[in-house]
Amino acid sequence: MVNESKSFRELCEENGIAVTHQRQVVYEVMKSMHGHPSPEEVYARVKKKVPAISLATVYKNIHLFVESGVFRKMSMHHGSVRVEMNDEPHHHMVCSKCSAITDIGEKELGLVPKRDRLADGFLVERYSVDVIGVCAKCQRASA
């Protein structure tokens, strides 16, 4: 307990964010959950330990953890639904500054070694690669 508290305190210092009780509970609950829970699911669990907490606080802390680098966003894509109209096999270059998405052909990317089966008998249909980085425009802007 003391150790966990201490490490959370250190983590906050490293990332330049304040230590609060709510924040610590959100962090610990998230760390304890497997997979990729939604904010609502995190909220439900946190609420058991801190009944007065608000959903907005959970959202704010999740965002804060992402911004400060404690956790990472799982998808760099925009929130609303997007579809592919491009028939060619391709992947995406996603700018971490401006979120712009550009297609890149499968060949140009110099692709993944394909396998039919992966761990636990997962049957592969296709790969979808996001290359996260900085687009030329944002490189110029920050130069």
Add this chain to the structure above:
Amino acid sequence: MVNESKSFRELCEENGIAVTHQRQVVYEVMKSMHGHPSPEEVYARVKKKVPAISLATVYKNIHLFVESGVFRKMSMHHGSVRVEMNDEPHHHMVCSKCSAITDIGEKELGLVPKRDRLADGFLVERYSVDVIGVCAKCQRASA
């Protein structure tokens, strides 16, 4: 004109969906847009050609195009925000039947050849790979 109409008609027949004027306009507008427009953006353009169309119709047709295989979903992830709590470098196996997401270690995947620069001077930070396929559970269920 006649050709385009004809090919849309054929496309609908192939995919077992009815030919309607609204559907055709949504399809043609989407095909004509570069990048990955949001449903709202598609709606805005379609509305210029069919002022009486409703946003719900655009949504319904986008879903129909995805379900019937005319277009593809760009991200297989769930709608709400998700973050990574897993510190190890890893990627994701996403089940196309049940949408379950499982982590897979970078090494187990047998990785991508890394490059620093890609087309147009895009500066690479990291790769994020989604392997789309069928999980063991869903394979059993459909066997």
Add this chain to the structure above:
DNA sequence: TATCAAACAATAATCTTTATCAAACTTTTC
């Protein structure tokens, strides 16, 4: 311990998506 910026809870507002349902349109059947 007093001060001040940051974080909090509560809640309203916004944005995105889905559901409902009667009317209009497509397809099918004759």
Add this chain to the structure above:
DNA sequence: GAAAAGTTTGATAAAGATTATTGTTTGATA
């Protein structure tokens, strides 16, 4: 071709996800 059967549409309500606002409380630090 016209009527029946099945789909799609528009309008709108509702649900779901996220952000903004505001007055209050709390944490860090002098």
